[in-house]
Amino acid sequence: DPSQDLEILRGKQFWKTEIETIFYPRVSGIWQTVWLEYLSPEYQIDDLKITPNIDKSEVIFEIHINGIGFSELFLIIEVLFDNKTITQDKINLDFIGKIGKKKNKKVIKERIEIFHKNMFHENQSRFNFKVAIPNNLLHLWDVENPNLYDLSLKIQNEKTGEIYDGISSYFGMRKISISEKENGSKQILLNYKPLYQKLFLVQGYWPDSLYTPPSDEHIKKDIQYVLDFGFNGLRTHQKAFDPRFLYWCDKMGVLVWGEIGNAYRFSVKSQLKLINEFVAEVERDYNHPSIIAWAPLN
Structure with a gap:
């Protein structure tokens, strides 16, 4: 970015040669983490959005996958806590990339063991699914106990065993809300507890x-x-x-x-x-x- 352009987002970076008042030196080049990785030309997990719901003891995943599905293609899901598997399942991906312009949405409802999965297509390869966490295995995230669940997602050909893409991530089960006190003032809650x-x-x-x-x-x-x-x-x-x-x-x-x-x-x-x-x-x-x-x- 031009160092003297005052209309770009610069934060505390000063536009003059010598720093003064409240400003700091300018930064150039790559300054955050970068990496190289191999991606399959056929299928890639492009994006993942995770939304916890502690009231229902479930987590909602919104995922974007690139590629054209077929009957043997599956998304393999595994959720772990403290290195122990909490739950796992698989979703058939025969529908991805096959929804035409006239069929701009498709809903699939399916119940397998403790899973309630709702897949809603906003475009060709983006869908949602829910994973239920057993109540006795629900560990909330807070400042005293920052509990985190590990997550593994893989796109796999069930017939050949080939894994096209896979990611490892994590999430925390927590809820931020606002309540009103008796005097009318508001307070912020973390997992329904007052948060100072x-x-x-x-x-x-x-x-x-x-x-x-x-x-x-x-x-x-x-x-x-x-x-x-x-x-x-x-x-x-x-x-x-x-x-x-x-x-x-x-x-x-x-x-x-x-x-x-x-x-x-x-x-x-x-x-x-x-x-x-x-x-x-x-x-x-x-x-x-x-x-x-x-x-x-x-």
């Missing part, structure tokens, strides 16, 4: 690497300081934080307010950039149980 937030503001700048954390150990050390000082959360300030940082907040039980950098100059151009990039950030980080609030502007 004690937050640090974190800038996410590192002495030698600026926007980029030097290592996971440095991230964990910063988050541990939050807990050691008796706080329970962070407001991430003027920056879309690396998902690795959010992972450790999920893992260590630290609440997060998500945020994105502002543009310095208000205009139609900066408004459009803010909306597009902020929505992309919210979609990217949707599955993190630690994120309980979003702040689009400073």
Whole structure:
């Protein structure tokens, strides 16, 4: 991005050569985690959205798969807690990629053991399904006990055993809600319990690497300081934080307010950039149980 363009989202990055007042040095190049991976040319898991429902002890998965289905193609699902399988099942993917323009939606309802699966097609290869978690195996995520479930998804040819694509992820079962007190004031609840937030503001700048954390150990050390000082959360300030940082907040039980950098100059151009990039950030980080609030502007 042009370093002196005041209409791009820059956060605390200064547009002049020498920093001054409240601004920090500019950042250039790749500063978040990148990787290379092989993808099958036939089938790929393109996107996964996870929504917990603690009231019904279930989790809703919205998944996007690229490819044309056939009768032997299945999505293999496994949910684990503490390295032990909680539940597993498979969904036949013979329908993906075959829904025409006139059939723009298709609903499949199916009950297998403890599963209630509802697959709703908004386009050719996006659908939802629900996984029920037995009540005796429901472990909620909160700041004292940041319980996480592991998830494995695979696209597999049942006849040949070939696995076309697979992902490993995780999720936390938690609910944020608001209740009204007798005096009319509101309070935030985490899993129906009053949540008093004690937050640090974190800038996410590192002495030698600026926007980029030097290592996971440095991230964990910063988050541990939050807990050691008796706080329970962070407001991430003027920056879309690396998902690795959010992972450790999920893992260590630290609440997060998500945020994105502002543009310095208000205009139609900066408004459009803010909306597009902020929505992309919210979609990217949707599955993190630690994120309980979003702040689009400073």
